[in-house]
Amino acid sequence: MPTEEDQGYHFGVIRRAIDRIDAAGGAALSLDDLAAEMHMSPAHFQRVFSRWVGVSPKRYQQYLTLGHARALMRERFTTLDAAGTLGLSGSGRLHDLFLRWEAMSPGDYARHGAGLTISHGYFAGPFGDTLAMATDRGLCGLAFTEETGRAAAFADLAARWPDATFVEAPDRVAPMVEAAFSRTGETRLHLIGAPFQIKVWEALLAVPSGHVTTYSEIARAIGNPKAVRAVGTAVGRNPISWLIPCHRALRKTGALGGYHWGLPVKRAMLAWEGARADAQAG
CATH class of the missing domain: 1.10.10.10 (Winged helix-like DNA-binding domain superfamily/Winged helix DNA-binding domain)
Incomplete structure (x- = not known):
């Protein structure tokens, strides 16, 4: 289990990765390229991701895309009790x-x-x-x-x-x-x-x-x-x-809507949960 200091550091890396993945405009980034953008070695970057969410950086990119929320709406929409x-x-x-x-x-x-x-x-x-x-x-x-x-x-x-x-x-x-x-x-x-x-x-x-x-x-x-x-x-x-x-x-359209503490945090939360759910199911 990562320490509190590890957790905060890991999110800082994820926050920068979100910006970099967005800037790529949908183009997939290699482990080496993404690690370099984070000023980390590929091995260290891989370990940070694995400890934080349990999947590789390459796989994690799909959970940080703007389309991930719409995919959740299609595949994991929950109706609530009356x-x-x-x-x-x-x-x-x-x-x-x-x-x-x-x-x-x-x-x-x-x-x-x-x-x-x-x-x-x-x-x-x-x-x-x-x-x-x-x-x-x-x-x-x-x-x-x-x-x-x-x-x-x-x-x-x-x-x-x-x-x-x-x-x-x-x-x-x-x-x-x-x-x-x-x-x-x-x-x-x-x-x-x-x-x-x-x-x-x-x-x-x-x-x-x-x-x-x-x-x-x-x-x-x-x-x-x-x-x-x-x-x-x-x-x-x-x-x-x-x-x-x-x-x-x-939102009903699958758009993220707002988030009181910032949309990057909301995206990271949804990505973290989606990746862990898939990893555990696999």
């Missing part, structure tokens, strides 16, 4: 991680976090520098700062709960982050949002790793099929990225 099967708290599996989640009550949400202490810290994760926040009930915020910067990411999450007390305490948050990124054990989530938002986020938890769904499918699943635009807004307001997999929500 609203009656979705509650406001529960548990479930996400890749190899066992999640338990608890939703804030509407009354607590209306108090804008008053009386709530939220610990936070920055960590190296599989998708770059990561801001994590937690209450005593579990992780309540997970943001990726590579595209936005740390200050903007912190301001964004903190504004969700303006009357909460924020304490820099990475040691308190670290065990939760370790469980989340190691994909083993149990991680608790504390969903802090309006009831409609929480319903949307819970629907996202039903989408398996390596699969995708659409904003309209989520709207149907929560019993409000005309609320596609509101669903899109709620998806974008998801404070616990990756674990609540808003990156798996696409």
Whole structure:
């Protein structure tokens, strides 16, 4: 298992590789050429990719193309259960991680976090520098700062709960982050949002790793099929990225749509999951 430092470094390489593959305009790049662009030896570049995702750089290129999302729509589209099967708290599996989640009550949400202490810290994760926040009930915020910067990411999450007390305490948050990124054990989530938002986020938890769904499918699943635009807004307001997999929500056309922490991060997440799913199936 790569260390946190390895994970952050690996994502930096992947982020540069995305730019280089895009610049190639669809032309396949050899291992030697791509490694040279990353200022790495072919052998080192191969090892980085293999440790990060489990497939070769040559094979991984197909998962970083803009057409990958459309392929997922054709091959791994997930329909969601009807609203009656979705509650406001529960548990479930996400890749190899066992999640338990608890939703804030509407009354607590209306108090804008008053009386709530939220610990936070920055960590190296599989998708770059990561801001994590937690209450005593579990992780309540997970943001990726590579595209936005740390200050903007912190301001964004903190504004969700303006009357909460924020304490820099990475040691308190670290065990939760370790469980989340190691994909083993149990991680608790504390969903802090309006009831409609929480319903949307819970629907996202039903989408398996390596699969995708659409904003309209989520709207149907929560019993409000005309609320596609509101669903899109709620998806974008998801404070616990990756674990609540808003990156798996696409437009009906197969277009990526937006991603709160930057489209390169979303593409890398979809590519990582797709490649691992195929490697495990093979």
